[in-house]
Amino acid sequence: MRIPLDRSSQTPVYRQIQAFLAQQIENGVLPAGTRLPSSRTLASGLGVNRITVTSAYAELEALGLIYARQGSGYYVAPRSAGLTAEGPAHSAGGDWPLWQQELLSRTWVPAQRELDELFDTIADQSVITFGGGLGDKRFFPAEDFRKALHAVLRRDGVEALGYGERAGYLPLRTTIARILASQGVPATPEHVLITSGSQQALALVAQLFLRPGDVVLVESPTYPAAIDLFRSLDVRLLGVPVDEQGMQVELVEDALRTARPRLVYTIPTFHNPTGTCLSGQRRRQLIALVDRYNTPLLEDDFVGDLRYEGRDQPALKALDPGGRVVYMGTFSKMLIPGLRVGFLVAEGPLYAGLLAYKRVTDLATSSLIQRALESYITVGRYQSHLRRAVALYRQRRDAMQRALQNHFPPGAQWTVPQGGLFFWVRLPGELSANDLFPVAIDEGVAFTPGSYFFPGARVQPYMRLNFAMLAPELIEEGIRRLSRAVDRCLGGVRMPG
């Protein structure tokens, strides 16, 4: 235990030890039941005589703060009723330095945090929630993954616990390249960079290209965690509206010419939150535009292979004439979110730059997790998992479509998504989704309000509904409840559908 001692002070050393420990005990830093170091250990560590420590302990015992147990040393006593657990005294705040107070004005509140807090307020377990951006966790292969981890630790032992290759475990990069190639996304292992989830993939690209004041072109609406990231870097967002064919690419040229963005960030396939898929023609136009205007493009393909019907569209990366597009993917949505393994595909100087930022950001992604993932995933296993996911989620999409058609009040608008995880619903009569939210909770249903997806305005008549997490019966019941909530907000007296 490292106790600050001032040997030049007027206060005897034993009193300094006593005062320090008393403060830690009263602050709760040393909770009741904590065993104190033996007087010998503490004395030797502090370079003081053992009697000094014994004296300090004796005083603390006299104060009732610690007690001795026969043959086992001193322990922190339970709090007396008079003491309140206020937390550490030094967190009181009044005495904080000026720079802490300046942080208060400078620090933005991430939309992701507001969203978490919104959902944290839902105490009632019976609320059906269409919030969240993941697939069904009961579908995650937890048991298979446990076996893979087990096998890897048996096989590789302490090797699996080293830092590993900074770009990522080569056999895993090889598997990822093969899976991508099987989907028509050209990739070789040396162009794959493993990241700690797709959020880090996004952060690395942003850190490499962006400096405060730069402009980024995004879809409006777009992924809230991307908005948060860009705001954290003090960059300006320019939103391009989305229609049923995805980003309105005809508006992009003007933006590229006038605002000179440093980066285009897009989710072309089963866009978050609208579920739309960029048309083939627009894909080609977009690639031609970023090429002409010398602007890097980041393609976020978070659920690009979760297609339930219609025609496959090529990834933007597949249309890349060479080194124009950075591609990011993840296993979080389809397989196991908590692994925090995502990846980037990039070539040339860009790859080296991203790898340099990967090093300074967190050195490397857990080698153990990468090895276990590699041992679990093969191209064949991924594809069979994908087929099952597509079959399961298609049913759920259809269930939500039926329920919306059957129950939702007239005036609401939505497009049936051909893939992905979300319906994006425009509420009737410009009803604000933020106003609807508490009423919906009261009816026993939750969703993600649309306001969190827009770079600017905070009140929006949109909501995002995740259909992948719940069984069809729950989806049906949830949409019934949501319809009632909308009716209540509109003051309507419709008969239940």
Add this chain to the structure above:
Amino acid sequence: MRIPLDRSSQTPVYRQIQAFLAQQIENGVLPAGTRLPSSRTLASGLGVNRITVTSAYAELEALGLIYARQGSGYYVAPRSAGLTAEGPAHSAGGDWPLWQQELLSRTWVPAQRELDELFDTIADQSVITFGGGLGDKRFFPAEDFRKALHAVLRRDGVEALGYGERAGYLPLRTTIARILASQGVPATPEHVLITSGSQQALALVAQLFLRPGDVVLVESPTYPAAIDLFRSLDVRLLGVPVDEQGMQVELVEDALRTARPRLVYTIPTFHNPTGTCLSGQRRRQLIALVDRYNTPLLEDDFVGDLRYEGRDQPALKALDPGGRVVYMGTFSKMLIPGLRVGFLVAEGPLYAGLLAYKRVTDLATSSLIQRALESYITVGRYQSHLRRAVALYRQRRDAMQRALQNHFPPGAQWTVPQGGLFFWVRLPGELSANDLFPVAIDEGVAFTPGSYFFPGARVQPYMRLNFAMLAPELIEEGIRRLSRAVDRCLGGVRMPG
């Protein structure tokens, strides 16, 4: 498989499919033996007639690029001798966009990468290496950790695979707070933020406080990965020299007044690379100075509890009158490096700001790994592991000290470290460690050249020797070899010691 098709093109669709697949096969994106999707699957995915795909496959077969297996579909054929594996054609580079070429001039080469490459060149397995910044990996509890992972996945199932709490798994934060409290570092769980290794802890603090052009005060020499990180953010480093008592704090006030740094980064205890420990008096002076000049201080305590002798010094965090010091720690050095779990201790608006950057950087650290670590570590187990590590590494430090005394040429200088992992040796006669390195490799020994630890100058007569990774006999033999290399460089003809 998503193949880019241009339906308005003059080229028939089947030829487009054929050309795309041929290119992917020739590029090696689809390696030999890859099974192609069935014509039915591909046709339905692309929204084309099945006969279109069959025609494309027939042409590819005629070209010898794919072959049919009875009842099992088409596979990519082995490469003919005429084809060379050049990698993807689009990585050829000549056609890259201008911004890629601009990146080349903008991107710095991390010292960590240069170091990795330096050590990667050592092909000879018999080279004894004093490089690296970790403890002995044979001492890492791989088997215990395997059991902990196993138990956690059995216990928590799919829960262990979710994103988990963004600040970190609460029971783990509680354990960390207790371990810190047992060492006199005041901490409560709500002030602990779990990070993906200590590198991320450093990156979060830097991202929160620093913008391009800002100044950071560091020790000179200091940790290379910190230098890399600060360079990646385009900030300017101001180095304060280190003597046997650690950072020369008497020089700090002038720097704070004139250069107005936005952050002070320090490794006060068993400093990397010098192994020195900041004196108690200087610790108090430093805290008073950052308080007076309203400057946040980041304390990197990467091996603060690995003390082999002498008197414990309080952590700077323990001297913090409230919210002045951010403290960072890690389990990488002592326990298991590849887990990528580190932590910060901070209070007030600072904590909220760091958590916001944690969210945008990688959402959260792997919940599974945190749960397994929590199930493995208790205060008692940590302390007993620490005791064993101290006993083991103390022997090795003593072995290195003896070997240096017995074998090293006169004029070399070093201080025996009271803790940590490193000796920092000044070579005789201003011999450059970079010049010594290849000669040392030739003699069968490696070390980390001192130049990587300085923000500026690249040639330095210093080297860092890690004594924790090797058994005493290997240390003795390694120092013998190193002494011979130094003698060769100095042109000396000393008799072997």
